[in-house]
Amino acid sequence: MQKFQSREGQPVPDVTFRYRENGEWKETNTEQLFKGKTVAVFSLPGAFTPTCSSTHLPRFNELAETFRANGVDDIICLAVNDPFVMESWGKDQGCDNVFLLPDGNGCFTEQMGMLVDKTELNFGKRSWRYSMLVRDGIIEKMFIEEQGADDDPFEVSDADTLLHYLNKDAQAPDLVAMLSREGCPFCHKAKQLLDDAGIAYADIPLPDSIRNRALGAIAKAQTVPQLFVNGKLIGDSEAIAQWVAERKAA
Known part of the structure; x- marks a missing residue:
């Protein structure tokens, strides 16, 4: 060997x-x-x-x-x-x-x-x-x-x-992903918030054919956007705005 x-x-x-x-x-x-x-x-x-x-x-x-x-x-x-x-x-x-x-x-x-x-x-x-x-x-x-x-x-x-x-204390970046729909104005606004705050995220547009089932199974929700951070559900557009604001203030 x-x-x-x-x-x-x-x-x-x-x-x-x-x-x-x-x-x-x-x-x-x-x-x-x-x-x-x-x-x-x-x-x-x-x-x-x-x-x-x-x-x-x-x-x-x-x-x-x-x-x-x-x-x-x-x-x-x-x-x-x-x-x-x-x-x-x-x-x-x-x-x-x-x-x-x-x-x-x-x-x-x-x-x-x-x-x-x-x-x-x-x-x-x-x-x-x-x-x-x-x-x-x-x-x-x-x-x-x-x-x-x-x-x-x-x-x-x-x-x-x-x-x-x-650096034993180095902090890895948050893993951020958003369930969205093409043409959704609330999704567009949420993406703009994330972009303006310099937050890297994965955008996951859901096809109409599976959107309701996927949202229910993954986020227990019926509407998009739905944001996840490190596996934790943050929520809809209002929750996203609050999370971004808190992150900026921290």
Whole structure:
């Protein structure tokens, strides 16, 4: 079984990367990515794969502002995938707060000692899952998944673990979602309130065919909008206005 060694206290590998952005070829290197910066890096087995797409990348993207508030300049997601795949995955995920860096030839990953053979999955060589904090090109801290019965564990390389290494008291942003209906003036007003207050939220427009059943089952309500924060029902447009006002006053 391959043994992974921490590289804490060592410089990141000196590598040049080619990537795609807005359909064009671009190039960067280790110095441009890390010199004079504090960078959160997480590496994963592959774009479009289940855990990477459902949890690993989205959570780093979600916590990006909190990372920045705690001194992180950039967040980099690295995978041994080609530039076209990484560009497409970024668009699919809508992860504007994370730079998806393709290590297509595995040069960076191999020098990190994190290149693994996944030929049994028809993946070829890929990266083991890990995260790290890099200050001015030097690796300060690494969280490397432990090998065991699971061939792709996901226990310590997550965004929250790295964030709490930076600041054990760091507060993650509220998770806000609103059930709405297209063309609803009350929904429009509620969205405007949230936008004006700079509150990020997920808008979930309900189709007419399921709206009443969904509202009843989820919010025990018959009208939209209905706002939820961290799984708790706030309520309709009046309740939303009150919640926003209280948040501003806090």
